[in-house]
Amino acid sequence: MSRSARHGSPALERWGRHVARRAKAIVIFWLLFIVVGFAVALGATGTPSLFSRLDSGEIVVAGENQDGRDLLAQGGGSGFSTYTQTLTGVDLSDPAVASAAASAVQSLSAIEHVESAVNPFVVPGGPTTPDALRFVLDGDPASGGFATVVTFDEGNTAEQEAAATDEVDAVFDSLAEDTGATGDQRGGLRALVDRIIEQVKIDGQRGEGIALPVSFLVMVVVFGGFLAAGFPVLGAIASIAGALASLLGLSYLLDLDASVVNVVTVLGLGLCIDYGLLVVSRFREEMRALLQGAPVADATHAQVVAATAATMNRAGRTVIFSALTVAISLSGLLVLQIPFIRAVSVAGVSVVLIALAVALTLIPALCVLGARRLLKRGTETAADVGVFSRLAERVHRMPWVVIAAVSAVLVVMALPALRLELTSSGPELLPVGTPERTFYEDFRAGYPLLAGAEVLLVSRAPVSEVQAWAETAAADRPGVESVDPARELGNGVVTLGFQTGDSGTGEASRALVDSLRSDRAPFDAYVVGQASGIVDFRATVADRALWAAGLVVLATLVLLFLMTGSVVIPIKALVMNVLSLGAALGVTVWIFEDGHLEGLLRFASTGALENTIPLLVLAFGFGLSMDYEVFLLSRIVELHEQGHDTRSAVTLGLQRSGRIITSAALLMVIVFSGFAAGDLLIMKQMGVALVLAIVIDATLVRMLLVPATMSVLGSANWWAPAPLRRLHERWGITE
Template sequence: MLSTLARAATRRPLTVILLWVLFLLLGFGLGTGVFARLSDNVPEVPGTESERAAQYLDRADPTGRSLIGVVEAEAVSDPDLRGEVERAVADVRAIDGVAAVPDPYATGGLTAGDGQALLIPVTLEGGLDDAAEERAVDAAADRLKEIDAPGVHVSGGPLLGKQLGERAQQDVANAELISLPVVLALLLVVFGGLRAAGLPLLVAVSGIAGAFLALFAFSQFTDISVYAIQVTTMLGLGLAVDYALLMVVRFREERRRTEDVTEAVHRTVAAAGRTVLFSGLTVAVSLTGLLVFRSVFLRSMGLAVAAVVVIDMLAALTLLPALLARFGGRIAPAKERPDGAEGRLFARLARFSVRRRVAVLATVVPALLVLALPVTSLTINIGDARQLPTDTEARQLYDTVEAHFPAGAGVDPVTVVAGADTGPATIGRVLALSPAAHSRELPDGTTVISLPPTGSVDGAAATELVKMVRELRGDEPVQVTGTAARLVDFREMLAERAPWAAVTVLAGIFALLFAFTGSVLIPLRTIVTTLLSLGAALGVVVWVFQDGHLAGLLGAEGLGALSLTAPPLIVAIAFGLAMDYELFILARMREARQLTGDDEEAVVTGLRRSGRVVTCAALLLAVVFGAFMTGGFSPILQIGLGLTLAVLIDATIVRMLLVPATMSLLGHRAWWAPKALRRAHDRYGLREEAPAERELAAQS
């Protein structure tokens, strides 16, 4: 299969390149339309009580969503300012699609006690289509911002998703401006020439275009989170560089063995291409665990990121061979080095770990477990505007309300939907749960009760309110929705589906690693060591962002919980990336073992030949993830830090110390498999003939 791809790419390289250019134009043209379709509705879980109640309100409630403006001044009672506000309120009321705008001066709770701020809530009509809602929101926001006051901020509701989408587009552009030049500089150091360094960047640009196009395609069928764009783009860029780096390094080695560029490309695809293929499949399988969850966000992320990984893999196996066939003759072969000089540092590390395997295990494993300890206290929340950068409109509105109004002002209430047949006693007990509770009746007789919680929108008090309502309702037709209810349902969904997701991913990874190695012990050893590095990285993220240690250095703050988007994505993506480096190393170990038959020397040789590529790839990925962390969104900071740490810990401590130590401890048993499985692997496993094998066959 890989040989067929290599022949196709080298036979008509210009055709292949032209097809990829068309793909790039499509990705950067049509694909960027996804920025206008991003959603901030992350915790939606179809079929849950909170979602059913929300859908019912969408149909039955004559009022729709709302946005809010806050005006800040030395004295909001100033006659001139009051006139400005009253004229703006009257104009907003007259906008098509606006249902109600209360008088902030005559409505209790809308003017701050210190007299320096006031709130202007704008409620939209129910049943508006997307275009009508967007026109109403834009017109209302524009008119409120015309108020002549020292501070005017408008956000919330449908406006929040639009603001976050615009900020996401800006952050992606800034991250690319930062990361691409740094990546190019590092590649120049690695390869020592612009031609070789430029090829991985061309593949990386394909990964970015693929990310945009995949997200745009999925946005036609499901909601795409505002955070998805950064995650898929950073992963698409990072993996593309990884795969291209591996292929170009191998191509330069093969150029040292043959002057025929086409033959060098075929050898490269046969050896490194096999690793890229399995790596891409392994990362994609790691992300299938997200499909097990009943979350629209997690499923769409799993599909989109897996699609980006496959695009990167295809670019490395088709576009890069075509570029090498066309321009590879101008790339200098790898320099000849004396025996033992290549990868000397990594060979020393491997020999040290082999000789001191028990000491390495006794030191490294406890250290990683200590780093992972904070995971035991991990909690997730939907979060509030504190997750956003301080210069975003929503965060400025939040900070203004926090500074001038009592705690809990502006917090979304717990919403209780009591059917027409609900008894008065039950409604009374629900109303008694909050001193600020209030109710209203819909045209069909349904009672909607709002229970403002103390504290944050998804804090302990809010989620406890949800549980109390669900306990006291008995058999009455009462449902609970709102932000806190969605969080409770999301947590229950995670707890229910997480074991199935883990089984799905581990079974898939085991099958792929067995197909790659023909061993049953290496997959088990790989899974255990990978879980150690993953636990350590996630533990540090909890310590920083949940507990607040050193969070200020990253421009964040301790929020008492992680974003509900962060842990599942960190686990799924980091697990796949760890498999990436494992396969890079195992491929070289396998080649060395086939040549020499010496298990211990194969471990040393495998690490000596792959250590430089793995280290460079990890460093390049860290640069990419770090660039995306400059945007300031707390969920992206959490995901970026988690993936950066997972990659660096895995590529250094785990792959350079734990892997050789455990492989040495297993010895020849590492490659063992039962006879039946061994026959199945020999018959069905993907077995591309490596260059070293061909050279031996030619000499015999």
């Protein structure tokens, strides 16, 4: 006897009847929610918009690198509030140039909210002195180039700094004209961050602009009508509105990186389309089962209510399981002591809950209101024989061959992941040729002492002691091309810069960081730089990764056990997910780390993946893989509970869910392709990796490996120890 029979109408069935009776009110609520959500998130209500509250930059974690940066900031060396102009084609020996440059510094220093301004012509002794050569192109007065650096007050608001920047630009314009410069570039860290945030917004709008119309067209083909296709798209729009509004709220509790917005909104978009597809398809199936070929005009309101109740009891249960698996995989990231990752986790879970709410309320309510039009192509029930059942039968005939072949392919695809390298890019996140990236590349090449060293030692030791050590021992460290003179900043903070020539993230910088940390200087000091940050990031992940993975695995095993009553199926699902995600990560490394497909995907390889990509891909990919596993298993379990043996349950389950899984995967690929079409490197890597994970999982794994392994295991699929069987009989979630 089923639990439904023992305990009466299941809660989800009752919920479906409730939604059916209040469909109009639910739809009106969600339409108002969409309007309010977008208005609040975009600042149309007069409050700060979400995008005005975002930040972007290097992902930092607790550790030596961050401690050193904190000390550096105490000395006034953060560099975030500087704005720099570089001029070329100038005669530095011309007295008129010197006069114009000195006059410009006076004008810049007089601007409100500007703390200081400096160029080589105001340094005592002029542009040929050692201190001034930092501001001269290539350190050579004959090069015809020099830089003017403006530092804003640290306490400025964004509006104050923007106004001051406009006045600074006016002075820079005059300086370029008065010196007869032929080249004029300007930039700063804040400008770079603002450009990255703007690119996030552009990429997000572009991705959603591609995903929504293309997904709609695909669903028109899948459903055979505009109305049915429009329901999941309307749900996706509601999800985006809710995601943006929830992120705005979270921005007051957490520091949100700009890339978090695209990650979670696109996740919500994809999940809503997937869940909408599942719910609408099941509703049509239930209506056809009730009508048994009768004309759609004969459908009664009672039948519509009954179909909605059955849909919620079955597809609703699948959606809840799916949402829980995605939420569990994202919640595992909370264990990691990384603010950015935790923000993604919290924001991602909130968006999953919104997608779940849409699937359990708005989509079924729309189905109720459009029930008759959803069935305009006929009310005949679908055949149990088709493409997917025939595929399952072929797999059943040679399961060991399928298992061996698919497993071999996945292992080969995963091999590049063994040489995974991580990095933390700055300007490299932007496309080649972007003005902000070009400025930084040229600035670092032409003004290495001014741009900052690739690896920095920060200390409170006397500057003479640091310089003495630098002259005797520092230059012999691995990866060092040159050592900058020790500099004393404010508050007794001293820095010693190491030039490695690899922008701070390459092998030379990493080797130097390892050397400086393992063989310490004879005074207390912190090793700072992008390579140092990468070392801390990896250490932080390694310290908590097993806990995070263990919690996700345990929770997933419990959830799938409650769903299936088996301990074999959950373990098998986890093993296949590892293979699937390993393959996706391996191909991602082959593309982005090795530089393949640069022209096709429009990116320039940095020789590594951004350090957050593996974590995000594994978390999101695991959740989405389990999403399709739940879609398939829910049908197989349902059929098995109805008395089908394992082979026929798998065959019929694949036939009845294969079209949904394939369509859902295609739609999710379209959604995440919006990332790949963007220009921001980290988003492109994320998009490509998730597209690969979805394609691999929905084809090789769900269509081939799952039926093959279940065919081999037979009745053993449903095995569980006696105590667990009794536990499932009492607490299991079944029909």
